[in-house]
Amino acid sequence: MTQEKVLPFIEHLVELRKRLIVIVVAVVIGMGVAWNFSTDILAFIEKPITGKTYLTEIKKSVYSEVKQRFPSIYNRYQLEKEMTTTVKDRRLNYSAPLEPFFVQCKISCIAGFIIVLPIVFYQIWLFIAPGLTFKEKRLVVPFVTASTLTFCVGALFFLIIIWPVIINFSLSYELEGLQSWFNLSAYVNFCLRLILIFGLIFELPVITLLLARLGFVSYALLARNRKYALLASSIIAAFHADLITMFVIMVPLYLMYEVSVWVAFLFGKKRAIPAAEGDAA
Numbered sequence: 001m002t003q004e005k006v007l008p009f010i011e012h013l014v015e016l017r018k019r020l021i022v023i024v025v026a027v028v029i030g031m032g033v034a035w036n037f038s039t040d041i042l043a044f045i046e047k048p049i050t051g052k053t054y055l056t057e058i059k060k061s062v063y064s065e066v067k068q069r070f071p072s073i074y075n076r077y078q079l080e081k082e083m084t085t086t087v088k089d090r091r092l093n094y095s096a097p098l099e100p101f102f103v104q105c106k107i108s109c110i111a112g113f114i115i116v117l118p119i120v121f122y123q124i125w126l127f128i129a130p131g132l133t134f135k136e137k138r139l140v141v142p143f144v145t146a147s148t149l150t151f152c153v154g155a156l157f158f159l160i161i162i163w164p165v166i167i168n169f170s171l172s173y174e175l176e177g178l179q180s181w182f183n184l185s186a187y188v189n190f191c192l193r194l195i196l197i198f199g200l201i202f203e204l205p206v207i208t209l210l211l212a213r214l215g216f217v218s219y220a221l222l223a224r225n226r227k228y229a230l231l232a233s234s235i236i237a238a239f240h241a242d243l244i245t246m247f248v249i250m251v252p253l254y255l256m257y258e259v260s261v262w263v264a265f266l267f268g269k270k271r272a273i274p275a276a277e278g279d280a281a
Contacts, residue, residue, distance in 0.1 A: 015130075019123040026119040030112030031105075038107045044159070045107075045191050049090045049182060051171060053164035094184040103188050110192050114155065114199075121147040136214060146206045154202025155195045162198070162248050163191060169244050194245070201253050208260035212268030219265035222257075229257040 034041075047053075067074040094100055113120070121144045129137055174180055211217045222229075237250035 015127060019127045023116075023120050023123050026116040027109065027113050030114075030116040031108045032112070033115060034111035035104070035108045038104050038111065041107050041111055042104070042188070045163070045188065046092055048164045048167035049092070049171070049180070049187075051088050051090075051168075053168055054160075055164055055168050090180060090182070092182050092184040092187055096185075099185055103184055106188065106192060110195065114152065117148045117151055118144050132214075139210070139213065143206070143210060146209070147203060150202045150206050151199040154198040154200070157202070157252075158194055158198035159191075163194070166244060166248065194249075197249060198252065201249075201256050204253075204256040205260045205263045209263050209267055212264040217264060218268055219261060222261045222264050226257070226261070230254055233257070 063074070094103075122140070125140050125143055129140070171180055208217060208222070212219075233250045233253040236253060237246040
């Protein structure tokens with residue numbers, strides 16, 4: 001069994017700097033590519049403020065079913081008013097001269113980062129690879145592929161499912177004399193931050209899979225610490241001021257922990273049974 005040479009601390013810093021430089025260059029290139037469709041991304045992010053989302057379609061379907069099965073209830077509560085989806089001409093607003101330009105830069109930066117995710121995860125793997133065995137190094141392709149896919153799934157899950165819920169809940173507070181007036185930077189920054197959070201949340205099973213295969217964590221360890229995972233999920237979600245955002249972060253985060261527990265059970269390194277225990281059995 002060969003002993004791998006332990007790099008001095010300064011060489012680790014040099015290696016880290018090298019990997020960070022490659023990541024930064026890749027993100028800048030990805031940002032240049034994403035700049036061409038950043039306005040389309042903004043239009044997609046802005047779509048829920050019109051009030052017409054998949055939630056309104058679900059509500060219309062439910063009310064139609066109520067109309068057919070329970071017409072008395074339908075007429076009593078005047079649900080026909082809810083059948084017509086009102087699309088309001090809401091717009092994002094900005095107050096600083098160069099605010100739209102900087103918002104476009106932020107959108108392009110996040111989109112460019114997602115585009116070059118395979119490069120980012122490959123550089124992370126190269127940084128930790130010197131401490132791995134030859135057999136463990138062969139996991140590079142599954143690690144990069146799974147990490148990229150799960151991050152993208154998390155980001156899309158937020159944009160398609162969660163983001164309309166948050167905006168729809170916010171718009172439900174509109175009353176006579178109380179009108180929404182979303183600021184461009186606040187609106188986009190809030191969305192981009194949650195995209196990154198949900199992408200990282202969905203990375204948890206992949207990280208657990210890697211650590212379980214390397215023997216650092218096990219099913220038994222994760223299973224008996226569920227209550228601490230729930231507490232940690234609540235603490236992480238508590239950094240967001242509003243209750244709805246806390247809830248939509250806490251629930252997926254803990255669900256990903258549960259998925260990680262079963263990932264460790266199915267794919268983790270099996271503990272070898274000592275000879276004495278085998279004889280006793």
